[in-house]
Amino acid sequence: MNSYYNPEFKPLLETAQRFATREITGKVVKLDSLEKPGFPWEAIRVAGEAGFLCGPMSEDIGGGALSLEALTVLIEKIAEGAAGPATIFATHLAVVRALAGVESAKPLLKRMAEQSADPQPFLFGASLPMTAVPLNRPAIPEVEESKGDIVITGDFICFPSPEVCRHVVLVTGEKDAHSICVDAAKMSPHGSAVFPGSGLEEFTASGLRLDEFRATDDEIMDKTISAQLRRNLRVLLAAAQLGNARAALRTAWQYAEERVQTGRKIIEHQEVRRILETMAEQADAMTGMVRLAACAPEDKIGWDLARRAYTFCGSAAEQVCLDAVQTLGGYGYMKDYGVEKRVRDAKSLQCLLGTYVEDILGGA
Amino acid sequence: MNSDCMSTDPLPGYPQNTSPMEGIKPAKITAPGTADFPFTAGEIINHFRLAKRFPASYFTLVEEIRGRAKEFADKHIRPGAVELDKKISRDPTYFDWELVRKACPYRFFSMLIPTEFEGMGCYSLHMATMVEELAVGCGGTASTIGVHSAGVSCGMISLDPYVLEKYLRATAQAEKRGEPILWGGAVTEPAAGTDIWDEDFLEKAKIVTFAKKVPGGYVLNGRKCFISNGSVAKYFAAAAALDPKNIRESWSAFLVPSDTKGFSVGRIERKMGQKSSPAAELIFEDMFLPDELLLGGKGMGARAVSIYLAGSRGPVGAIGTGIARRALECLVDWATQKKTGRGRLIDQQAVQLVIARMTKEIEEARAAYVAAGLACDEIFLNIMSNPLVTAMLTAVPHKMFLNPTVVKIAKSDFAKNMIYRILSKAAAEDRLAQTSALATIAKIKGSSVGVNVSGEVARIMGPDSADPRWPVEKCWRDAKLTQIYEGTNQANAITLFKDTVRTWR
Secondary structure, three states: OHHHOOHHHHHHHHHHHHHHHHHHOOOOHHHOOOOOOOOOHHHHHHHHHOOHHHOOOOHHHOOOOOOHHHHHHHHHHHHHHOHHHHHHHHHHHHHHHHHHOOHHHHHHHHHHHHOOOOOOOOOEEEEEEOOOEEOOOOOOOEEEEEOOEEEEEEEEEEEOOOOOOOEEEEEOOOOOOOEEEEEHHHOOEEEEEOOOOOOOOOOOOEEEEEEEEEEOHHHEEOOHHHHHHHHHHHHHHHHHHHHHHHHHHHHHHHHHHHOEEOOEEHHHOHHHHHHHHHHHHHHHHHHHHHHHHHHOOOOHHHHHHHHHHHHHHHHHHHHHHHHHHHHHOHHHHEOOOOHHHHHHHHHHHHHOOOOHHHHHHOOO | OOHHHOOOOOOOOOOOOOOOOOOOOOOOOOOOOHHHOOOOHHHHHHHHHHHHHOOHHHHHHHHHHHHHHHHHHHHHHHHHHHHHHHHHHHOOOOOOHHHHHHOHHHOOOOOOOOHHHOOOOOOHHHHHHHHHHHHHHOHHHHHHHHHHHHHHHHHHHOOOHHHHHHHHHHHHHHHHOOOOOOEEEEOOEOOEOHHHHOOOOHHHOOOOOEEEEEOOEEEEEEEEEEEEOOOOOOEEEEEEEOOOOOHHHHEEEEEEEOOOOOEEEEEEOOEOOOOOOOEEEEEEEEEEEEHHHEEOOOOOHHHHHHHHHHHHHHHHHHHHHHHHHHHHHHHHHHHHHEEEOOEEHHHOHHHHHHHHHHHHHHHHHHHHHHHHHHHHHHHHHHHHOOHHHHHHHHOOOHHHHHOHHHHHHHOOHHHHHHHHHHHHHHOOHHHHHHHHHHHHHHHHHHHHHHHHHHHHHHHHHHHHHHOOOOOHHHHHHHHHHHOOOOOOHHHHHHHHHHHHHHHHO
16 A cells, blocks of 8 residues: 555655554544534644644744645545544645745744644634625625725635634635735634534534624735645645545455355455445545645646646545445444445535535636 | 236227227347347336326325325424434434324325225335435435335235234324334344345345244244334334245244334444434344234245335335435525625526436436336235235224134135235236336435435535535435445345346346
8 A cells, every 4th residue: 555655755654654543543533423522632732743733844943844745645644544633634734834935924833833732732724715605795705905904804614613723824715815814713603613413523614704804914924825725725635535535445345355245255246346446446546636736836737736636536535435335335324334434524525615616617 | 028017008099999000010129138128118108008007096195195295394304304313413312203293194104004904005106205205304204204114015015914903003093193103124134234135145144033933933033233213113024034044945024013022122323324214233032923923924035025125125216316306406595595706606507507417317216216116016906906805805804803713714824825826926026027127226226316416416515515404415424325225226236137137038
């Protein structure tokens, strides 16, 4: 399985695998419950101690200067443990990577690095415009410039929810849009969490309704952040889909090698073999797509590849996870093997960034 | 192919005794086998001819049942479905008895019970129509009521006067009192899933539930798993083998009341969806069942399961169809109320064509289960109109069915053979294979449409798919189960291949 990765990532891969096994698998999955909804603070703290939260930052401010490709490996491995925590890390790292090249953001990143091993570590959140809004709301966020400040009106999705992150980077559009980095305490969620009980339970997301929200001069970031953040998010969430799907595939394959029906192991049934092989094909195609998007330059091609990686991995991961449930039959539909959570997480990840219609029309 | 299917009734508008094809010689088909392929256009037209033979009341009832189910779904299921789903996520032992009680006046629980035993006298297509409407409200609640009807149908197929009078009449009477009695079917076992649903695989299945003949009855030991209505049903139609060395020949069905000594409910499952329909493990420990509770004859289980599946797989497709309808309804409503930078979503071609494609898929799924329902109901109507069955239902005072001597006669090998012959005649090998094939197509089609439509709607709606106003994400979770229960779609595909080839050759 490790031959899927660039050999230079070997140390990172091993650390990430160890982290996912010890801190995510088993421990975090218990948080997937409506009886005891929880946020995986302990796993995030351990990740902070290991330096994961600072990965993309330059070495002079305590980071590891990890490339986007390296980050996809990290996120994929964490997602093999569970997709919810991987989504939290993916969002945080997408923001950190977008801010890493901005001189004015360095003090904030330094603060984040210092607080990354706190009991509740410093986490960044991301906020993007809702892609589909009620008819009485602005379809595209309205931004007015006033005396060096900007005033924003519009509907946004924020993840993780402002209650759990310290700062939120909010962007108002696709390319060359305004972006601000604000204290999460200034944001109040609008409506309930977006995915209650339907997947990614360890991860929280909420709506934000801003009406003439004033962002001050020191909160306003460079306009290039918007494009970078979106690209990072799409590539890293695609990597989370990949890890989630690979874990589902592994469970299904293992089950097929053990379960006996009609007097033989089900993997010996040609139809089951076909399903498993198709799942593996999909996972391999996802791997290629994620790597391609991660290594692409920061230009139009890179943009398009990131968008396509996110949409392709969304549908491929859903199908792989659904096929995993199908392979396990009744057992797949129940909690026992964890694949039913994989499929719910895949669906929630697929829906996170907005309506698919805008995704497919994005390149039009 | 059964020649009875080829009705020679004249079509309306044509003179009597004159075929519209008169003078036109059928083409001579030389390719081997193609002449008898079961799903040619001619065969599909036969469904309409079949329908002509059914009493008009059959179709009136379809519309009536649909109306009742729609009303119940709109008034009682929809408003609380999302909240119920969440509540059961927190506590899987919770069952909404209040909702089930509210269904009593609609008479869903006595649908399949003959009118002679205070039921509605409905058939498979009625059941399918009902569950489609219920599934628009909630896939889980549709399953609870659908599984009940499937359990009742096992009692019906046995044509056992004792069971009809004592258990089915009691079910209909309880419904009238507003105290619902639920049924379930218990076939799947921990190590035997797919293979237990196909009689050809039975011999190799790792079955753990066996019945041992003892004086006056049978002692059952074993386990059943993922049994829908398992923790709430009062009666189960359970399958067990009498002879471990000869499972297929000794595969038998028993009526298991849940208050029998030795019966217990094990783990109640935490499911991905259809949460309002509880699935549980059933444990049988030295459970004694009197002779009267053997449904049909010894070793009739495999045949009964085939007939049962021919009637129950179509309704599973209908549940998928209903779930897809709800998801599509959500999409239309959502797209009308939402806009993007390009304007209202409903005005976008990308959305309009998706809606058109989904509408087509849903109609195809519905056509599939209607075809399966008509074919299946022809079998059931033939069974019920058999002179012996008619005499039993109408000429004999029903109270006599509980008389020990009558029970003894009804349970005799002679009577069982007679019933077996009636079933075999009505569900002759070819006819059953064709009906089974149609039911399997309906199941595969409906369940796939349910998963694909709700999945795509969720993808279009993005984060809004988890909004309680448009519970598409729940629809998608609910739909997935329809591809698994009543045999996975893969197991169904194997059955379809065998049934079509068997009919074709």
